[in-house]
Amino acid sequence: MDVYASALSPALDIGTGCYLLVLTVLSIVGNLLVLIMAFRRSSRMKPPELLSVNLAVTDLGTAITMYPLAVASAWSHHWLGGDVSCIYYGLAGFFFGIASIMNLTILAIVRFVVSLNLHSPKQKISWKKVKILCMWTWLYALIWALLPILGWGRYGPEPFGLSCSLAWGQMKHEGFSFVISIFSLNLLVPCVIIIFCYFGIALRLYFAYKKSMNNNHVPNFIKLHRRLLIIAVLISIGFIGCWAPYGLVSLWSVLNDSSKIPPEVSLLPCMFAKSSTVYNPLIYYFFSQSFKREVKQLSWLCLGSNPCQVSNSVNTNNIYMVSVNVKSKEVAPETLQEITQSRQ
Template sequence: MDIYASTLSPALDIGAGCYLLVLTVLSIVGNLLVLIMAFKRSSRMKPPELLSVNLAVTDLGAAVTMYPLAVASAWSHHWLGGDVSCIYYGLAGFFFGVASIMNLTVLAIVRFIVSLNLQSPKEKISWKKAKILCIWTWLYALIWALFPILGWGQYGPEPFGLSCSLAWGQMKHKAFSFVITLFFFNLVMPGVIIICCYFGIAMKLYFTYKKSGNSNHVPNIIRLHRRLLIIAVLISMGFIACWTPYSLVSLWSIFHDSSKIPPEVSLLPCMFAKSSTVYNPMIYYFFSQSFKREVKQLPWLCLRSSPCFVSNSVNDNNIYMVSGNIKNNKEAPQETLQEIVESRQ
């Protein structure tokens, strides 16, 4: 039996390939735009922004190094490259997935630390600390991705034959401890930390608002933090929501016979998980007016018949921009949410 032959119908293979191709294009274009925007304003960046950039790098890395191979395999109705490419694909998927969830976890902790004193002018996160945190997420992910290569865990083809990941069915006999440890340290624990941090931020904003009384200064800060909080929660919860169905199906296959899962059913959570690399730029674009404005100002996006859109709004809820004091909003209309907020980090 050829374990790399597709168990799906030819029509479904082609459909899966087209879906992955769309994800590839959207992910590469979207995350490149995030990196371009960050590069354009690199001289004004503050340390915590590095984590947002790092998250875009993980999503872009997954799209570039993995998805083209999956698209080609789907259209060939057979996994290409055999064992070597299967191990490579499984390792890359595991590596970028763990790097993303840990980056989101660190980002939530950093935002919680910043929220402890909303009005403090002192920087709470230095460039050195931000760089160490980014490097730590990559090293942590690399260690976990290498465990199956070193014998603790195993990579193998998915049940539908057109993708590779951790061999969940085989690991229930050979590496059950790896599965339990993996789920705890890379799904349960990060999820709990993210939820607790953002809940703590929400409570802090609520009590700060209650104590502010008639002050106009504090509510403005709270309003800006609230907008940033909403976007951060959407990004974190979106990633967890994309990967939870795949995690549940994988965990189910540990305790039951995975061959009883129809290939079409096992395909859906896998495809849904891959979409996690696409939605971050979309969240930035639809929820951050300044990000949308700066994207539209790019020369190659400006149509000759329509001038580039420029906004002077001071209420833009940006993701990763940094600057001065909230009192000077009228003097610096181009300042953005994170410019105002992260100046207090």
């Protein structure tokens, strides 16, 4: 039996390929826009913003290195490249997936640390620390991605035949400790940390809001942090929500007979997980007026004869650290910094 032959109908193969092609385009365009926005503000970029750029790079890397091969395989009704491309695809998916969840975890921790003193203008995160955190994220993900090649765990084709990942069904005995380690250290623990951090931030904002209500005035920095918190929580929920169904199905296939899962059923959580690279730019666009405004102001997206005026205004407030002029009780208009820093 050819394990790389599609177990789906030809019509479903074509539909899957079209779906992945749409994801590829949306992921590349969306995350490139996020990186362009950050680059345009690079001279005024604060250290924590580098973590946001790092997270966009993981999504963009996933779309560029993986999705085109999956599209071509779907339209060929057979996985292309055999064992070599299967190992490459599984390693890339695992690598970028671990890098993303660790990035989200670090961002949540950093935001929590910053929230311990919302009024402090002091820089709490240096460029050196942020660069070390980014390097640690990639190194940590690379180590986990190489472990199956070194003998702990293994990569293999998905049951529906058009994708490759960790061979969950083959790790019932040989790699069961690897499976437990993955779910514990790279899913359960990060999720608990993310929930704890954002819940802690929400509590601090709530008490700050209640205290300000006693004075019949809600400071603008509380409203700003609340808006950034909502965006950050949506991003975390989007990623975890996309990968949770796939994780549950994978865990079930380890504990039970994976052959009992119909190919069509195993396809759905896999495709849903791949959509995680699309949501972040969409969340920015629909929930942040500044990101939408910056995108529309890009000269190469302008149509017609009216020239586009790109805003070069500098926000003197460090939105991430909330260095606000308390005396004036005013916050500068929302800028791109809010977008890139909303993931922190």
